[in-house]
């Protein structure tokens with residue numbers, strides 16, 4: 001399956017971020033804990049340069065705790081700090097504020113010694129739908145930024161002042177060009193980072209079925225009350241789901257579109273229970289994808 005999105009406005013967004021980054025003390029890098037590796041945008045690496053990074057494993061409430069813990073260890077070493085949060089819970093983002101104060105303690109001390117009013121500026125980065133707006137709303141305790149469970153709602157440049165001398169800059173969710181048949185593109189599509197209009201939803205749902213059954217087939221069996229074995233084709237599973245749910249088009253034919261939308265929508269809405277698509281032990285496979293992307 002070829003997943004190709006059109007990152008035109010994202011190229012422009014990166015340009016804007018390149019200018020803003022000069023004013024920034026630290027980067028808050030938001031990742032969906034269900035696919036944290038795929039949420040690392042190779043285009044951000046150069047942009048961030050040597051700025052301190054706090055990695056945020058967001059949506060931890062719908063990810064598998066053990067896997068999140070392993071990713072926490074991984075990203076704690078990769079950046080300056082890592083926090084695990086559920087941004088939808090009020091006050092949970094305080095952990096980020098605390099981490100900012102820890103990693104910037106030298107700068108804070110310098111400003112205090114000079115008796116200069118303290119302002120810490122952080123830039124919030126992340127792929128579309130990773131939860132940037134939700135997190136900023138949570139940090140600021142207000143509903144300032146629009147949120148939605150679809151990519152591309154956050155646009156333009158937005159500074160949000162927090163009462164405590166911290167300012168955060170919201171940035172548009174940014175992707176990079178993707179190439180055929182790679183895990184990263186599929187995972188980004190599953191977590192809702194890629195606009196549905198550029199996706200073949202039935203085909204994507206077949207990949208999803210195969211990926212999830214490789215992790216734990218019981219999750220699909222339980223969710224849809226169906227049975228299958230290792231030999232069963234993904235398309236047969238999709239057909240069975242349509243049958244169980246009674247999804248038919250006029251004339252009684254199977255409604256593949258509706259079944260596919262249910263399979264994928266249930267993941268976005270966490271109806272399979274806690275489910276993480278990537279493990280730290282997959283890292284070599286995932287890195288290979290990223291290398292391919294950076295080569296081009």
Ligand code: GDP
Pocket residue numbers: 058059060061062085086087088126127128129130131132133134135146147148149150151152153154173
């Ligand atoms: P953005 O595009 O990165 O700004 O993402 P949004 O903040 O608009 O969030 C996308 C969707 O994910 C919304 O439906 C949010 O309610 C949901 N969301 C964000 N953070 C969390 C979280 O920590 N847990 C859960 N379960 N949902 C979240």
